[in-house]
Amino acid sequence: MAVCVALALASCTAQSDTTSAETVELTFQQFDPAAQVTGLQAAIDEFNASHDRIRVTMSNVAFADALNTFVREAGAGGGPDVLHTAFTWTGDLASNGMILNLEDYIAADAPGAGIDDFLGQEINTYEDSLYAIPFTADSFALTYNIDVLAAAGVAPPEDFDELIEVAATLTSGSGADTTYGLCFPMAGAPGSEIWHLTNVYLWGHGASVVRNDDGDWNPGTTDEQLADTIAYFKSFLDNGYTPENLLSIPLAGDPVVAEGLAQGSCAMTVQTPQQFTVSRESNENLGSAPLPAGPEGRQLQMGGRSLSINTNSEHPDEAWEFIRYITSQEVFEEYYTNQFPAQATLLTEATFGPELSGEPYRGYAESLVEARTYVEYLGAPAPIPAIWNALAEHFNAAFAGQLSVEEAAQQLNSQLEQMLTD
């Protein structure tokens, strides 16, 4: 009997080796909520069905943990073969040797309609080489409840001065029946989306959070400019155009905002396409418009996800084959229809599914054409998430009254100076 068991084990081992020699197992780690990636899973299933030699398994990780999880795994010599990265992570991962330089693969077999067709390349570049392929692109847009705006007889605002006037007009009622003119996340928590709105405001006013003066990094605004910016956003709260509970809410996907927009307790919000889609599941009569312009014009923000290959991957060629497939027109038209591709040709030529097509998403389609990335902050001595967190924390301190507007501006700039000096 012992001999039989030994023979069975030996045959199992041999079979396993043979299988691993024939089929390459790849892991693709992504960080969007599971409910938003059913189409992505369908695309991967199709890839697996049409490729005998490669089998891809998708693993999910929460966005907030994705970077730390990968860095920890990669540091120990492991990690997924292909990973989803935010645009702003590429520089840090590339400079620490954790993801592969993709230039040779691109030269041999470029994805999509050629690499020049991809948006956001500059923020995925490190030392003149592309380390991540831009996968999806998104932007924040002003989303609104069409019925509430129609009842008040106002149109979506075009600039930041108009934004506060329209918010004032739309605010009405009291207690649980209040309609708030504008709901936007105001928390000081890591990842708070006040960061994006602030950047759009600062860029529209000819400033930025930090800037690179020929290699010398400095805060991008004076204390007075920053105080004016904080005061502008704080005025929504002080005047009752924005509900107080948003002081502890970092994301516009929170039910208070997403459901508030659908039910009309929030007349306008600032959301990503995916957050907007969640709101539209409760009420389809919602619209979107590009975020307001400043005196220097409309300066919109573009974020997105990229695809990188882990340096530890034993199958980089197969990983590249998978990346070429997953960025193809077929995937965005037939499977992954709830995301905008980060490819100019596909944005204009591809036929998107009902999730992203038509008038409701006009604001996003218009925004992506004009939007800019955070590439100007790359290379700063402090990582972007640290700058982001410092801004959110100080803005929130001023919103809540822990610091005056002037103190918050002065302390934030001091902290930024220190971070940029270290």
Add this chain to the structure above:
Amino acid sequence: MVTQHTAEHPPPISRRRVVRRHRSGERPRKGNLYRKNARTGALLVLPALLVVLGFYIFPATFNLFLSMRDVTVFTMHQGGDGWVGWNNFVRLFTTENIAGILWNTTFWLTFVTVLVRMVLGLALALVLNATIMRRRGVGPLSRTLMILPWTVPPVAAVLIWQFLLQPNYGAFNQVLAAIGVLPEGGIGWIQQLETVWAGIGMIVVWRELPLVVLMLLAGLQTIDPDIYDAAKADGAGFMRTLFSVTLPMIKPVVVVTALLTIIWTYNNFVYVWLTTRGGPGNSTQVLATSIFKQGFVEYDIALSSATAVLGMLIMAVFAIVYFLKTFKVNDD
């Protein structure tokens, strides 16, 4: 039957002889049996020693090493970019609001919530231990109900309380507004500087109170009912009995419960992080949340490690007090 003692089977050493040896300073002879017992003892202790070395001494030493290096999340796997000596500690005490963080941790998170839990816990334990509860047959039911909050995972407890405390539609606010305690719409408990610690405190106390009640109740049940009868016969009222009989008799339990609760609370990360992420601004930042924020939000592992070293030193003080008290209690 008379036992024949031989060299291999020596007579047992009497306690009196052991005490005499101890007082005279005479050292026991180290025979084979002693050496064998010593080896067995060492072997028995070895697994625990390895666990302590592997899971406490090594991580703590590695953390101390990181606190003196220039290291980020990205360079941690290679041990960082070089030595910076005490620089991270200088940064901690000059650029971080460490005084505010220590105050929040020590006073608001620990002192206030432990005090409330001890007072409420004692009151509830007295109620549950009351004779009338046993007579009415509701003792087991009330103890089961009382322990329920402790069975709720902390994450779920925070989420539930966040909804309850929401202004406008939160049930807690609606009830207080309905009876006229709060204005219409309630208040933003976890959004306002004036109330945010009350909000966090409510969550901590609600979730963690049952443990205190259980421990104090166990202490109360060790008191002989005859002592209460004697106190009653002597004309002692409730307050006199409480302060002259009950509290002195459960003092060891109260001390150990308070110390354990302090240690668990001082280290706590979940309640503050999930409720406020340290906000509004940085007004509720505590040691544990600062360590996380510095390390995993700002990727500054060096500063995070320095803060963790500071936290470890403070916790060591609590641990020493706990052990001293525990041994004293056992001696008593």
